[in-house]
Amino acid sequence: MTGEPTAGVQGLFAAVYGGAQDTVVQLLRAGVPAEATDEDGQSALYLAAVSDEPGVARLLLAAGADPDRASGEDGADLPLCGAACGGHTEVVRALLAGGAQPDRREAFGFTAVAWAVVQGFADTLEALLEHGADPDLPGPGGERPLVLAARRGSPAAVRALLRHGAGLHDEGAREAALAEALRWSALDVEHELRAGLRHAYGDGYGTVVRRIVADGSQSVLVELVRDDGTPVAGREQQTGHAAVATVLEAELAVATPYEELALRALRCGDPERDDWLESVAALWRRGDEETFQSVAAWCASDDPLRRAFAADALGRLGSAPAHGTQDANGDAGAGPFTARAVALLGELSRTAEEPEPACAAVRALGRCGDPSALPEILRHAGHPDGGVRRSVALALREVLAAAPGADGGAVRALVALSGDAWASVRAGAVPALAGVPADAAELREALAARLDDPDAGTAAWAAYGLAVRQDARAVDALARILAEEDPAGHARATALDAVRYVPDGEDRLRLESTLPRRSHA
Secondary structure, X not given: OOXXXXXXXXXXXXXXXXXXXXXXXXXXXXXXXXXXEOOOOOEHHHHHHHOOOHHHHHHHHHOOOOOOOXXXXXXXXXXXXXXXXXXXXXXXXXXXXXXXXXXXXXXXXXXXXXXXXXXXXXXXXXXXXHOOOOOOOOOHHHOOHHHHHXXXXXXXXXXXXXXXXXXXXXXXXXXXXXXXXXXXXXXXXXXXXXXXXXXXXXXXXXXXXXXXXXXXEEEEEEEEEOOOOOEXXXXXXXXXXXXXXXXXXXXXXXXXXXXXXXXXXXXXXXOOOHHHXXXXXXXXXXXXXXXXXXXXXXXXXXXXXHHHHHHHHHHHHOOOOOOOOEOOOOOEOOOOOHHHHHHHHHHHHHHOOOHHHHHHHHHHHHHHOOHHHHHHHHOOOOOOOHHHHHHHHHHHHHHHHHOOOOOOOHHHHHHHHOOXXXXXXXXXXXXXXXXXXXXXXXXXXXHHOOOOOOOHHHHHHHHHHHHHOOOOOHHHHHHHHHHHOOOOOHHHHHHHHHHOOOOOOHHHHHHHOOXXXXXXX
16 A cells, blocks of 8 residues: 555554554454555554564454565565564464564564574574574574574573574584673673763763563663663673573583683572573583582582582482482482482581572482482571571472472471461472372361462462362362462462362362453553
């Protein structure tokens, strides 16, 4: 269409922008073309793509909109690239299901994969790769996606590309990505972003820096602002370059020195982030005597964070092999380092004065999955630090899952921890208590006491534990959670899973037909 849009087209664009699917259906049925464009040459489908409206996109595709039709005055914008640039994964899936070609290029040589990588949207990247996008197709300037992901500092994006064969048939791609990750690992990301912005826009602006930790990585956002605080420009990048390097080294069979792996974790300083986790995983994959001895030596460090890292690594080395055997009681077989790891971790947990190594040692004892670790774990059940008590709850859950026949006071400790003043401790203890094979009045009463817990996830696990035990008190709690909690949340998912344990009858039918009363943003 050319010229001034008709009232029908204007109404369609307003409906697309507002996500009004019923109105979109009505206008399409009234004859407004699905291929309609506005005065700037933007298509309705492109607007749906960049506005994150997967339902509207599906309606337009079903009505005949071309998923590969370029949009804009110069025809430079593709719906798939627009969706990928914004991380709109469900729109990407809708467009691909509607026939969009995953490797088409738009202006400046960008592909949807390149957009997803440089913006750090690993879920979107995964969707594109699942639908056949080429993991090695160069992006702007001829750079490989793996190199772009390494520069971005996104371990999740790098893992996705490697899972789909990136670099297998592109000689030097993995080596180039590793070199880029190592180069950025030595740089201050905030300084580099700030310098890039000042080079592009000059020195006459202030800067605002924000740091966001999500999905195992920290992102740094640097913005230039005017004196009144108005943003001028910004750049954002993840900081998981050390983790990316560790992942790529594993793919290339590069034996990174033990001390370097430790330093990568310690520079990050957060056991929940990828830089730390990948270093631990690298040590676990080696799994030889030399590795064990190096890790054990770190237990004597004066640095509490290094001792925490040593504990984490010992927990992995002491865990049963991935395909371990089971003993006569159905318990998982021990790994080759289990006994020595449990002894070292027990000593570390007893002597740790700071919460960090104490938490790490207790969690690591649980990860070993060995019932012989129970006395050392239980020793800390009354620790004054809530983080340590939470570690006890999580560790007990892991030991009991690996060795269901074990107890040794674990259930009694979980009963006490399920009533802890700290919500995070209860959130660790109640799921563990729910999964205990035993059934006793004390256990049931502890679960029943948590049916109204302020944390919906904890309440859901309490109801689950009672439902498994055919306790009628679970029914009303399950009904409340199913009706009131986020339809896509963990609490409702746990409650739905629990319904199968409710005996057939009126209560079961009521629960199975309970719908959420409201959606959650």
